[in-house]
Amino acid sequence: MNVPLVTVLGRMTLSFLALTGAVTAFATRGILHCFEPPIYRRQILRQMLEIGYYSLPVVGLTAIFTGMVLALQSYTGFARFSAESAIPNVVVVSLTRELGPVLAGLMVAGRVGAAIAAELGTMRVTEQIDALTTLSTEPFKYLVAPRIIAAVVTLPLLVLVADAIGILGGYLVGVYKLDFNEQSYLRNTTDFLQVMDVVSGLVKAAVFGFLIALMGCYHGYNSRGGAQGVGTATTNAVVSASILILTANYLITELFFAR
Amino acid sequence: MAAPRIVIRGLRKSFGRKKVLDGIDVEVGVGQSLVVIGGSGSGKSVLLKCILGLIEPDSGSIRIDGEETVGLSRADRARVMRKFGMLFQGGALFDSLKVWENVAFGPIQSDHIPEAEAKEIALAKLGAVGLTPDVGELRPAELSGGMQKRVALARAIAREPEIIFFDEPTTGLDPIMSDVINELIVQCVKQLGASTISITHDMASARKIGDRIAMLYEGRLIWQGPVADIDHSGDAHVDQFIHGRAEGPIRMQVTKG
Numbered sequence: 001m002n003v004p005l006v007t008v009l010g011r012m013t014l015s016f017l018a019l020t021g022a023v024t025a026f027a028t029r030g031i032l033h034c035f036e037p038p039i040y041r042r043q044i045l046r047q048m049l050e051i052g053y054y055s056l057p058v059v060g061l062t063a064i065f066t067g068m069v070l071a072l073q074s075y076t077g078f079a080r081f082s083a084e085s086a087i088p089n090v091v092v093v094s095l096t097r098e099l100g101p102v103l104a105g106l107m108v109a110g111r112v113g114a115a116i117a118a119e120l121g122t123m124r125v126t127e128q129i130d131a132l133t134t135l136s137t138e139p140f141k142y143l144v145a146p147r148i149i150a151a152v153v154t155l156p157l158l159v160l161v162a163d164a165i166g167i168l169g170g171y172l173v174g175v176y177k178l179d180f181n182e183q184s185y186l187r188n189t190t191d192f193l194q195v196m197d198v199v200s201g202l203v204k205a206a207v208f209g210f211l212i213a214l215m216g217c218y219h220g221y222n223s224r225g226g227a228q229g230v231g232t233a234t235t236n237a238v239v240s241a242s243i244l245i246l247t248a249n250y251l252i253t254e255l256f257f258a259r
Numbered sequence: 260m261a262a263p264r265i266v267i268r269g270l271r272k273s274f275g276r277k278k279v280l281d282g283i284d285v286e287v288g289v290g291q292s293l294v295v296i297g298g299s300g301s302g303k304s305v306l307l308k309c310i311l312g313l314i315e316p317d318s319g320s321i322r323i324d325g326e327e328t329v330g331l332s333r334a335d336r337a338r339v340m341r342k343f344g345m346l347f348q349g350g351a352l353f354d355s356l357k358v359w360e361n362v363a364f365g366p367i368q369s370d371h372i373p374e375a376e377a378k379e380i381a382l383a384k385l386g387a388v389g390l391t392p393d394v395g396e397l398r399p400a401e402l403s404g405g406m407q408k409r410v411a412l413a414r415a416i417a418r419e420p421e422i423i424f425f426d427e428p429t430t431g432l433d434p435i436m437s438d439v440i441n442e443l444i445v446q447c448v449k450q451l452g453a454s455t456i457s458i459t460h461d462m463a464s465a466r467k468i469g470d471r472i473a474m475l476y477e478g479r480l481i482w483q484g485p486v487a488d489i490d491h492s493g494d495a496h497v498d499q500f501i502h503g504r505a506e507g508p509i510r511m512q513v514t515k516g
Binding site for chain 2: 127130
């Protein structure tokens with residue numbers, strides 16, 4: 001290759017900046033349409049069902065095994081210096097603050113982000129999005145806004161459920177395998193749990209929901225070039241949503257807890 | 260003659276270095292049907308999409324009933340779109356909705372007609388294109404290509420538009436079904452008294468549904484005139500196209516523009 005390194009770097013920087021700008025413009029337009037009537041209630045309800053309700057099994061399964069393995073792993077660690085009584089505490093704090101929202105976010109990014117990108121991508125390629133415009137319906141209002149609203153509302157609910165199921169998982173392992181007393185396990189769980197732990201997790205969930213819907217919509221809406229284009233859009237939606245979730249997770253944690 | 264419905268002046272659009280539309284001047288009168296012919300990739304679809312506001316032209320003017328529509332705000336655009344109906348090439352039916360919901364989409368979502376009433380409109384329009392009410396309960400994916408075209412036509416005329424665009428209405432259909440669709444188009448357009456622009460490379464279709472024909476070549480309309488004159492246009496490009504000869508002044512562009 002004869003292209004100097006600087007040229008390559010410059011090109012990458014420029015395309016990164018262009019992408020950031022395009023995504024920001026897309027996001028702004030999407031958010032504005034969330035608040036501007038007409039609001040398509042039926043579309044929002046349908047998306048809530050799709051994003052929230054149908055994600056329950058996969059999120060629930062993830063949560064219960066995470067709770068179980070947390071209890072098991074922290075036992076092997078804590079038993080070395082007789083700190084077993086801290087296990088319920090570790091389980092509940094890790095779940096509500098970090099693992100609940102992040103794992104639920106990643107699972108939903110895979111399930112819902114991909115579905116959104118594929119659906120919108122196919123609609124773009126088959127001119128259905130253009131058809132919306134010719135029927136005097138703004139595609140952002142009809143397609144993008146309902147998905148953003150639904151994801152931002154349902155992700156926190158999903159995470160609440162995931163938290164509860166995860167704690168149950170930890171409880172099951174704690175009581176039936178590690179021989180904890182039932183009452184003291186529950187007391188340890190509730191005593192050390194702070195409102196902030198749950199709230200920070202829910203804030204994260206709402207942000208993750210936004211990112212998942214945004215990435216799904218952005219890549220789907222802008223897909224081109226037939227089946228292959230839709231495939232690329234789907235992959236990009238999931239990968240970018242996952243990376244953004246992990247990045248945002250760190251930033252929000254820093255905001256809430258770094259003092 | 261009344262003032263023309265659509266007046267296009269100096270319309271230009273480039274994608275990168277490729278000039279797709281290079282100064283288009285054309286007008287369509289009230290109740291008139293213009294057919295734009297031209298090879299694949301000659302920019303016919305881009306022309307329609309510019310008029311619909313789906314693509315922003317680089318320069319030029321598009322007036323609809325005297326109103327300039329280039330650079331219109333979104334709200335005004337939605338108002339102007341109320342005059343339009345569009346039949347997309349692949350139908351572009353919403354596959355998440357039932358057939359009748361597709362046809363009733365404009366009346367319900369944009370004109371806020373109550374659902375029961377809109378369903379009646381939809382079934383009537385489906386009847387107008389020769390489909391029975393039970394088809395209305397199916398999903399678009401369950402229909403054959405010809406049926407999908409009919410549904411798409413029903414959706415395009417559901418709001419009784421004043422201007423209708425047809426994007427290759429007969430592509431992918433057998434000759435008999437093509438003729439059925441052409442008949443339906445002529446019938447619906449006559450009933451509504453609408454002005455239309457159709458793009459096609461099917462000459463049988465062009466002769467049937469058009470009053471005037473214009474030929475798009477290398478971003479310009481190289482010939483336009485009444486349908487009857489197309490056979491003695493005196494233009495070598497037009498002759499080559501309507502007779503479908505590989506040899507001639509037009510060399511087909513193979514890659515997509």
